[in-house]
Amino acid sequence: MRLIIAVLGALSACGGDPPAAAPAPAADSGSACTRGFATTAIDWALPVPARATLDNTCSGEGDELMRLIDMDGDRAPELVRIFDCDRAGPLGDTEWWVHKNDGGSFSPAPEVWVLPQTGQDYAFGALRDGACESSPDILFELGDLDGDLLPDLVVFSDCTLEGALGTSEWAVYRNTGAGFAADPIPWSAPAALAPDGWRTAEQEQCGRFNADLFTVRDLDGDRAPELIRTAGCVGEGQVEALGRWDVWRNTTTGFAAEPEAWPLPTDHGGDGWPGLGGNLCEREPDHLYGTLDLTGDLIPDLVVSSSCDREPIWDERWLLYVGTGDGFEPAVDWRPPPTHVPGAWQRPFPTECTVPNDRKTLLTDLTGDRLPDLVLLGACLGDRTPAAWEVHVNQGGGFSAEPEMWWLPDDDEPMTWSTLHDPRCDDADDTLMEVLDLDGDRLPDLIETYGCDPDDPIGRDRWRVRLGGCIDP
Numbered sequence: 001m002r003l004i005i006a007v008l009g010a011l012s013a014c015g016g017d018p019p020a021a022a023p024a025p026a027a028d029s030g031s032a033c034t035r036g037f038a039t040t041a042i043d044w045a046l047p048v049p050a051r052a053t054l055d056n057t058c059s060g061e062g063d064e065l066m067r068l069i070d071m072d073g074d075r076a077p078e079l080v081r082i083f084d085c086d087r088a089g090p091l092g093d094t095e096w097w098v099h100k101n102d103g104g105s106f107s108p109a110p111e112v113w114v115l116p117q118t119g120q121d122y123a124f125g126a127l128r129d130g131a132c133e134s135s136p137d138i139l140f141e142l143g144d145l146d147g148d149l150l151p152d153l154v155v156f157s158d159c160t161l162e163g164a165l166g167t168s169e170w171a172v173y174r175n176t177g178a179g180f181a182a183d184p185i186p187w188s189a190p191a192a193l194a195p196d197g198w199r200t201a202e203q204e205q206c207g208r209f210n211a212d213l214f215t216v217r218d219l220d221g222d223r224a225p226e227l228i229r230t231a232g233c234v235g236e237g238q239v240e241a242l243g244r245w246d247v248w249r250n251t252t253t254g255f256a257a258e259p260e261a262w263p264l265p266t267d268h269g270g271d272g273w274p275g276l277g278g279n280l281c282e283r284e285p286d287h288l289y290g291t292l293d294l295t296g297d298l299i300p301d302l303v304v305s306s307s308c309d310r311e312p313i314w315d316e317r318w319l320l321y322v323g324t325g326d327g328f329e330p331a332v333d334w335r336p337p338p339t340h341v342p343g344a345w346q347r348p349f350p351t352e353c354t355v356p357n358d359r360k361t362l363l364t365d366l367t368g369d370r371l372p373d374l375v376l377l378g379a380c381l382g383d384r385t386p387a388a389w390e391v392h393v394n395q396g397g398g399f400s401a402e403p404e405m406w407w408l409p410d411d412d413e414p415m416t417w418s419t420l421h422d423p424r425c426d427d428a429d430d431t432l433m434e435v436l437d438l439d440g441d442r443l444p445d446l447i448e449t450y451g452c453d454p455d456d457p458i459g460r461d462r463w464r465v466r467l468g469g470c471i472d473p
């Protein structure tokens, strides 16, 4: 998982309050109200035209890159202006401009966040840089490395490999809640794990550069991500399962000097646990699993949803290895709810549609209690727009047997609501949308961010938002 994903994970099960906070009982009960997206949309005023909130790129004169990121730790994302595509001023060179989120709009005037100076023009004119292309150059990513919920600028390398930075250290410019520190924390990172130098916080494939597979993720519930070697590499594309993970704990000022051998289950390993999981069935034997907090204590668990053989048993039985902060407990059964869609619950981790008549499902918290719910989003490659999402609420020991129906706005476009964001205009009637928590109450909201008709005000001076929550009259 990339650092930036952890920052933007408004739908992530791992976001939210400090560890001591208990799940909110009102959101837990399921009977207090009918939940969903409000049937009436409200206008959310924009200080500047903002076309979309994800994956925007420079496409014309006067463009800016901007993203929704919670910069001050209150869970409500700010509108952050990162780069002036014309490179005509300080934006993206020495400054970011942050329009604060007050829960109902963005501030008309931005806060100026002064960027650290690295000797390179426009060094932080993006949210990450993963390739050494110029001299000088830096490799960096925005993400919360010290666990205070404030995303930091994490520089992995200065591309020279001549000093500690990029070999045995990262440079972390802490987010103070109102800007970035001018001077970095020298963040110890094990040189042995990146023999050709550090470039990234995540190596997903063998052969991209000379290193084993690694990632960062908090494994012990203090929100500060550990550095984890999940598998070895014995050649390009050739993964070697280790039978353990090697975990360098996060001390909030660096990674521990020595790794701990993190024991992994051996009773249902497929060919091992070579990463944090996902919807892959590439090897034989294999299994589908995820590393996520299913139990609501902030400590990620291992969840096996299928053995890749499409046996229907996995619609009725998952395996849950509860995380302890030092490893995983023996498996217990975790029952997904009954479903009228055969095979629906075998692939609940984020995925792209690959086969016709597949169903897009998702494990994510829709009710605001940090417990991921099991959501049937709709048909993958069909021609039907679902009228509702079917949400099986995580009640702490299992999912509700009956789904809550999250009714969706009428739309004649097929597929519109089968995804959490629509980034592309197909015709003038189209409207780009996102689902994420915009007002910071943990409940995801449905946002229309851009009308594809040039005369549409949406995306020019306002967004249209259907807030998530109780929709009882």
Ligand SMILES: [Ca+2]
Pocket (backbone or CB within 6 Å): 069, 070, 071, 072, 073, 074, 075, 076, 077, 078, 101
């Ligand atoms: Ca905020």
Ligand SMILES: [Ca+2]
Pocket (backbone or CB within 6 Å): 143, 144, 145, 146, 147, 148, 149, 150, 151, 152, 174, 175
């Ligand atoms: Ca931080």
Ligand SMILES: [Ca+2]
Pocket (backbone or CB within 6 Å): 218, 219, 220, 221, 222, 223, 224, 225, 226, 250
């Ligand atoms: Ca940790």
Ligand SMILES: [Ca+2]
Pocket (backbone or CB within 6 Å): 436, 437, 438, 439, 440, 441, 442, 443, 444, 445, 467, 468
């Ligand atoms: Ca919300």
